[in-house]
Amino acid sequence: MTYSALLRAAALTALTGGALLPACTPRPGASAAAPTPAPTNQFALDSTLRRIATLQDERRTAALLPYLARPEAGYREAAAEALASVQDKAAIPRLLLLLQEEPAARVRQLTAYALGQTSDSTAETGLRQHLAEESDATARRYVLEALGHCTSRAGLAALTRLPPALATDTAALSGQAWGLYRAGLRGLTSEAAVARLVQLLAAAQPASARQAAANALARTRGLNLAPYVAALTAAARQDAHYAVRSAAAQALGKAATEASVPATLAALVRRDPDYRVRISALRAMTAAMYAPVKEAAWAALTDDNDQVALTAAEFFLAHAADEPGPVLLEKANRLAPWRVRATLLAAALRQTGAGQEAIRGAVQERYAASANAYEKGYLLKALGEDPAAFDFVREATFAPGQSVVVGTYGLEALVAQRHRPGFPAARQPDFALALRRGVLSGDVALMGIAAEAIRDPKLDLRRLLAKTDFLVAARQKLTLPRDLEAWQSLQQTIDYLQQRKPTPVPVAAAATHPIPWDVVTAIPAGQRAVVHTSKGDVVLHLLVNKAPGSVASFVQLTRQGFYDGKNFHRVVPNFVAQGGCPRGDGWGSSDYNLRSEFADLHYGAGAVGLASAGKDTESCQWFITHAPTPHLDGRYTIFAQVVQGMDVVSRLEIGDRIDKVELLF
Template sequence: MKRIAPVTMALLGGALLLIGCAREAEEKRRIETELRVLQCEAGRWAGADDFLPRLFLDHAQEPVVRRRAALAMGRIGQPAFLATLQQGLSATDAELRAASLLAIGEILDAENMGLYDAAPNPSVMDAIHRCLADPAAIVRARAVEALGKTGRLEFLPPPAAIAPDPGQLNEETQQFYAREWIKAAVRVEQAAAVPAMIRLLPSPVGGTAGRMLARLARRRSLVLNLPAGLLSRLLVSPDPLVRSGGLDLAPLVQSPPDAPTLSALLADPDHGVRVHALGALGRLKTTAAAAAIIRHGESILARSELKGSVRHAYLWKELEAAVDALGRAGDPSGYTAVRRWMTVDGFLAARGFQALVAGDPATAMPLLMDVAPLSDQASALHWIQAAAASQDPAALAWLRGLEQGQCPNGWHADWVASARPFYVSRLLGATPGEPTEVLRLLADPDPFVQAATLDWLREKVPALDAKQTEAVCRLVAKGLNGDAADPLIAAVPLLPRAGETGRNLLIRLLSSRYYPVRLRAARTLKQMGEADPFARIVPMPTAPEDFFRNFLKRGRYGCQVEIRTNKGSFFLELFRNDAPLTCMNFLSLAGERYFDGIMIHRVVPDFVVQAGCPLGTGNGGPGQLIPCEVNTLVYDRGMVGMALSGRDTGGSQFFVTLSPQPHLDGGYTIFARVSGGLEVVNNLIEGDRIEGIEIFWDIPWEEKRPLRI
């Protein structure tokens, strides 16, 4: 074997060193570019010297960098970016054209355009329509998605022109286009799309078609005409998603299946299918269907798995679904069964009261002494929500007692305090002629009570009196530097009624610490005739550069998140490249032990498990709002998304999907997926708790222990 000369070794070592240095320099440039993009996204602006548009239009940049700039502009959402993004539609790179359309769709989103009080530009709409003939399926799919996000029927071409061919769905890109077309047709409520969607039911996208078609039919009160035998084939499909979709459609067809046919699916091996079967039976609204639901509920109550201190989650959630279905069925025998089940368990009693009110708002409110004890916050919250929705005078009197401090035996005062925002409007609606009650609630220290009162004023009181106007202005002035966005968001539409004082407050709100407040203030000023108020919005404050840089440098290393609950642990894989700001926020809150002890406050069978609210009601948050980071990921089973009350209103609440939810795609930031322990997620019910969250970084020179970024 020949020996390598020392000179050759030196040259080889030098070459390797140069390669390593070049790679390190390239990685540093990538991190610094991404850092600037993140600062723009967090600050909700284009950057100094229009950094994002310049980066996007710089043809010397790699396509991946230009795509990232496009995504950032779409997330920020300023309509002024549309002209820049439109230039990307003529790019030679199909993925860049698709990214441009994704960003354009985010800006044209109906909610976003409403925030800017803007209308779609005809030139942009024409450019999107031309992309419907693009040779790349992904570009056509993003074009359809963008048209659907406008929420306007006139922008989506008729199905004959763009509906997918069921016989041409062998490739994944073709299926992707088909799913995006289905979602777009439902978003704009295109009734003419129904026949084409029906033809897709037996196709590879049949699960999406079934669920979304049912949503469209319910929204438009449509009766569906399915080909003979098609529904029967859907209900026996080997795919549980298709069976569930068929059950969603069953009550909406011209000749619905009878109760025995649907009740046979209550023995389906898939939990989700059984839940959908209960829903379908409830929507039949027949005595036979109610009887089938009752039998199933009684069989669950007889199971030994429901005995003891630990409830069997699947059975318990099916029992909840049965209660909801009986409320929807509207049959007297069903109401009788619900009242009987309300004596079994406190949470079931609360859900039963909600079901009774949903079926008949005038139903008599049961006495707490006649039902099982409500021994936890989740049960108390559902009971209060049911009382607020009830039209029974006894329920109103009971709510007034709560407001006066009459806490039921065994209840904690903080349960009632956290639930007050849910019944404020009911109290105000019963006494519209008592302005002192409004003034009292506007001065309440609870920001969510304030917000509920302001919402009621906006919806129910066409003209505020002098004292109410003064109280609203005082609330806004006091909240300018506060830690709650909800009252400010609710107050903005009322400020024009306060004349010059209201205008001045709106101008001050342009520099609010909450970006959604700034946008709403600017929109209102624009509607009042103010010249270009959006130009007066300054960039939002952002985290220090080193915070972003540290996070980005860790991007090359693995990160595992363990969420410990009283039912066991499940694990998350964070999508740090797809939703970096959301991941930073989540990791920071977890590192501060923010989530420790927080309740699982919402569980909807076969839909979501939701947590992260410190109040346990769905209203609370950490005191800051983070931007939405819509991306190309979709809501399959086990995906983790941010809960919102509007664009850019995320904070600490997150949810895990229990089954695919295509209607959520493109609307809620996906930032993680459950990588292990999904059975633990499935076993969670309302009232369970997060015990702690641990973060493990796979960094060689650091100990394998929880670390904060």
Template sequence: MHSPRAVRALCCFWGLVLSGCVRSLPAPEEARASEAAIAAWEEQRSLAEGRLVALAERGSPAVRLRALRALARIQDPSTVGVLLKAVGDGSASVREEAAFALGVMALSWEPLQEEEKARMTRALLAAEAVEKDEGARRALLEALGRLATPDAVARLGARLSHETGELAGRAALALGVAMRQGATMANVPFARAGELLRVSQPESSRYGGAYLLANAKRAEALPGLRRCLGDEAPDVRALCVKGMGEVGGPEDAAVVGARLADEVPRVAAEAARALAKLASRCVGDCTALDALAGMAPRAEHVARGDSAAGHAWLALAQQGLPEVGRRVLVSLRRALQEALPAAVSDVARDDVLNLDCRLAAAMDRQRGVLDEVLRCGGERIPEGWRLALGLQEVARSSVSKGAVGAVRYLTHPDARVKLAALAVVSAHPVREAAEPVRALLSGADAVVAASAASTAGVLRDMRALPGVRALAERVPEEPDLAEPVASGWVALAGKDAEELLRSWLAHPHANVRRVAAASLSSLTGKPVRAPHRALPEDARRSEAAAPGTTLTFRTRKGDFTVALDAGAPLTSGNLVALARQGYFRGLTFHRVVPDFVAQGGDPRGDGEGGPGYSIRCEITRRAYRRGVLGMALSGKDTGGSQFFFTHAPQPHLDGRYTAFGEVTRGMEVVDRLLEGDTLIDVGVSP
């Protein structure tokens, strides 16, 4: 932890050293002083008037590595040149770190301009063509995938076609990430990706091939996907099942349905989700629906305390079924009700009732009307949670007839319900909503008010303009309001919104500047780039977590332990400080997406809450494998108290969300978590 005075002293000292006005310290002391200065500049988001770039270019290898990591985290496009130069460095470790940093820049929350992407692509292609070091080459392939330009995709396709083993698998994985970035896949060798799925290939290569095919959403992927549905590795077969939901046909429903009985819950969850997608394309008899109806006997597993078995049910409910599948939802709900008397504990009973309400909400989505959730859950499931859940699903409905009925919930005392009702009238605008939405603009709940501003813009309610303006003027003091308020402000004020938005470009919070630049680009039709700004010296600082610190999460379903990452000491330290305050006691895992993440830490319980401040991102080299702890974000440097745990590898999150720990004991407890599960407490050790 460095005080503002210490930061100034370090900056002044290194200004003299780098200018040659004083002799350097002995090498070990010089490295320590340099790394301390870099850490301070990084947290302040400062380039230190060129001194940080100078250390990235001329420091010792260890200092250059640390400086390159800081530049990746700061993400100022003006520093791309030094990163491009570093991919040709004489040190393999420096080249690898520079490639990683360029990949992080490619995923910047404020999109790069096309000429910047083209420049980065040329340099990365040149470096990859001659790179011999395995780690550096892997980082270069990852960076090309994150850039996702046509030339980058072409090189990755060539590597997939002509390389073997680990390198071909890495190329396939990078292509899968590029696909998620919106890259064109017209000339990708999908047949070659399918060959990586042969049992003779190492698991890492099979995973890369499966990741590409699952995310391709192209018919050419089908042969390979069918080949790996029974792969011995759960992560591989889960991806293949997932891909079948995108491109499979009626003839695939039976084999996908067989995976509902998979011994690994996340694979079964992907099967339920895939079958729901196949059912949406059914004409006439539907094998996919028949397979889903066969889940009914497994309700007894949930009642007997096997919470992880509920992931397949949750995945189905979240995906939803067309109206023709209503009979399946009815039969599954009946099975849950019949299993309820056999529930072995209050926890099991709550799981059964929560899943029943989830399926009820899926039924309400089918008809676009809040109905079934009004009667689900008995007296154990809180009304606010049920209503919010049902309204969220009505908002997703293709049927709009329930929008007028949702208006009444705009005055509900529960903020979660208000937000969900706002989502409904945003998705299905009705004039009856204008006045109650307008009233929310001046409410005490800033999150609800900001959402109302966005909804007022959708409704084109010009009478709401003064209230939206007032909220826009609050953004400099309440940065979390920026995105939804900007949406409403631009929609209602038009060109008159420009002056205030331009003032946001000078705001110290990176996300406010990002929102302003995106809004101005949309408003003016010309690209606007948010300028880089260092944080003021009095900006909130985080205390670092001590090396070796662990957290133990206590839930009603058991405990699990997380080892925190020394590479993200400030992010880790923030969670440690909150845990020691008892901040997490009684909070829920408000978001659980099977085979993806379990997310918690929100005091509001609706995904919009935090501790009242934000922390800076600390992107690390830790990959999002199964069981990794990540920081939930809504933009650059917007971390707070919300965290998530991955159920399975998530390569598209690497280099974008701070990964700062990993489950070391009790991963089976994470697998048992369902929406609404409560944290008893989070303990810190030592």
């Protein structure tokens, strides 16, 4: 079987709950997917593909380049995709040459993808020249998106105007929209680019183009979208796809000065059938809209979906002004979901006026009564809004035998208190001593959080903690790569206090944990795993052909029972549910790091990615996306896709248990 045939056989039609783009697959127009996965993965059949993947893992650009000249198109595909993970600018000249000379359309697509992954403007001219010569529609889409990654400010105008010959090419329209999205994420935009994105948002445009345009308008910073409120409103209310409605609703927050926007957002919160759109509408609401949207936000506190209710509570925490604290306390006490309740209690504590002591006491009583470490942590987070609770939070943070989860939340709450305007100047030395205690605690989370606070210029701690000896002593006790995040935080603080250039991050080399090919070759291309959670089962398809090192690590940890009994420690509404941390607070790791595997895959709903502290620092933690999150594309490894149980994913909450992960045979 050829390499291309294997790819087609191993592809998966993802169940994305109505997502515009199938998660973890090339965008429309790329290689066709077949419904039945191959029983054997490509690496078990071909030692050359194993060699290419090994060179990718070892970041050996020079050794990969000759494979771009192999007579077999499959090897050229694999080498181009491997260079997309390596992201070495030294490969640009050879990739540009391949783009011009390559006869196979799929190779040209992956070559353009690899060039985009370099994010280097030296690729811009070659990509632009090739666009006029490219005969394959899908390859043109890839080239246009790559241009968005690589374009200079001067070149943005050309990306904004398609050649007349491509004006009705649906693939080119999609590519242009994604290109403008990628440019916008880099801070490159213009009035003409915004106007073009609004055109691409229209109902007559291709679905992929509409999704890209809506996301670009939502995520590009500094835009004033008031002139386009009618188009945004139409998309938010009427588009057939929730992902477009969701992003358009988010973009409406940048048109807050328009009188119609609050009513539109309030209506979406009350009526849109998809919980993700309701969340985006709540997030788009600003402090300036508070009065006209407040009633819709009150109602959302009891939404059937707890993620919506939590987002409503976060709205009040961020924007409530002059609300009586006791009223917020009363409403919070009637709410059942603990995270929603704790967040509204935080909003109550943030208010000024009578009743603060009673609110503080109520939060402290709930803390004492709760047996849930995550709820206790969130209640400390709520007390982070109240500097008067400093002693209570400090004692809870450093209590003997305390759960690491509680300690992590507690120190974060102390830092939050110090940031509050009412923090007493007389307590600043006590705060500094708490940070020093955190650094010397030996707990990686407390060390990392405390070090970050010490180097925060807003807290002005140089005069109280000027010496670095205790930071150096703490850093020397850490083990790399396991404790990389804490090490990095401590080192950054040492560099800050010593006023020297940042020290490079010591990323582990591939030799410390090479891809275990004996494990990889035994994994079927259609391998599935079921995550048994306290809310129900989630079934994953493991993408061994696209991320062999990451899948092998997940399989090995699963066989060891590593994930059994762990928790989902991070759930961000309409974004991700994350688990796999051995500590349960996000600061845990395995004893090794993996290298990033950035295949030509995209984060749609249900994509499963590896968390990291930067490129090539992946470990044991993984997350599942609730909705398309294209800003993660090419930055976080995708190693699996949810094929069953997205309804469970949408209900997961912090603290929900991973009872067991099993491989399905």
